[in-house]
Amino acid sequence: MVLTKTVLNAAPSPAYICPTARTCSYLGQAAVDLQMDPNILRMLEQPRKVITVSIPVQLDNGEVQVLAGHRVQHCDVLGPYKGGIRYHPGVTLEEVSSLAMLMTWKCALLGIPYGGAKGGIAIDPAQYSVRELERITRRYTSELIKDIGPAIDIPAPDVGTSEREMAWMMDTYSMNKGYAVPGVVTGKPLSIGGSKGRKLATGRGVMIVVREALAERGQSFKDVTVAIQGFGKVGNATAYLMYEEGAKILAVSDVSGGLFDSNGLDIPALMDYAARNRGSLAGFMGAQRISNEELLTLPCDVLVPAALEDQITEDNCDRIQAKIVAEAANGPVTLVADQMLHHRGVMVLPDILANAGGVVVSYLEWVQGQSYVFWDEDRVNREMEGLMVKAYQRVSENARKMSVPMRRAAYMLGVGRVAEALSDRGLYP
């Protein structure tokens, strides 16, 4: 394990805001691999700006709750801050800081001109009415009004948010400005400047990188079995696109548990069921019920964690049977589990590569909006695929050349690009 401050003896500043040990460790390893100037590392290991706002919201029953909303802006050396907004009870400032840092490396690795950010509110959206969620989102946006904007910081969906919340954010921001500003968010509905292809984009990116990894082994989707944890925006799209490519999807899950069929699940039927059941797989009768833990340890070729962080840990990684783990979620594999999987010869396709399709199409949405020209879905998918394949090939080549795991190779490329830009812009203004 490599921790940045111990390896390079960089003294922590009093204002140090610590993302998780995992994120610091991966950055620390990249700093060593790149023989990075410690001054640059000091600048990269802390977010530029940490914003916590208080969100008073009147519930439908008249009671007022005061929520805490965060936005962490990690680095904007390559362009505006970029990253999703998460509504989930587990949101903490530490988690948001880590996710913001991941966004910086992800955008840099994919070569898109953005920095990294993340935001979130620690709520369970299922406990609020649609009107309450709208009031929460609008007040959160108003509190952030000076800190977001098409050239400053561009939010997008993440866990618990969708194009609906992005539309409310765009409308609130625009009302404050006095004119429509579609470019303040991405992942918004098509009717207000969203991009074709954005809804399936993250899943499509996951499918593309797994396809490339299989091709390197002389395999295709028709040869493999897949298990997918999480059936939300990312898991659902990943399952659908891999199913369409001919993979046998053995299992999927959501918070209610998993569904398993050794002959392969009928993914369109499950999507249809979930769409009629407020997104949930609960109550589906056409497959065997298993737990989320059982899903992770099923005998399969490809495992796709597409829910939350820390699902594959030192406690279960010995029982993972997949040969490829594709991190559709951000941070689903703990630091220790990552090392143990590597020692066991399991290929981990890291989050900053595997799930980058979403932010790539966010970028394409922003480009279309800036130029007032909107593309058909084929063009969006083609442009995205080009960037994903190029990134995969660079990471794979670097991993081979350096004899390191894919994550380490990806971090060297992503972190290296940011460090170079920081250095070129001038460290000591």
Ligand SMILES: NC(=O)c1ccc[n+]([C@@H]2O[C@H](COP(=O)([O-])OP(=O)(O)OC[C@H]3O[C@@H](n4cnc5c(N)ncnc54)[C@H](OP(=O)(O)O)[C@@H]3O)[C@@H](O)[C@H]2O)c1
């Ligand atoms: N949306 C994007 O564009 C995007 C892009 C890149 C990466 N990501 C990452 O992908 C992951 C999923 O995001 P999303 O946008 O798909 O979120 P989402 O639409 O809110 O879906 C989350 C899914 O995970 C399930 N889930 C939650 N807790 C679980 C648990 N303990 N065990 C099993 N399943 C659980 C949820 O089940 P219920 O619905 O039953 O609660 C839901 O199916 C996150 O790590 C996110 O940061 C998202």
Ligand SMILES: N[C@@H](CCC(=O)O)C(=O)O
């Ligand atoms: N929340 C997504 C998408 C971010 C975006 O499109 O800005 C991610 O983690 O990559």
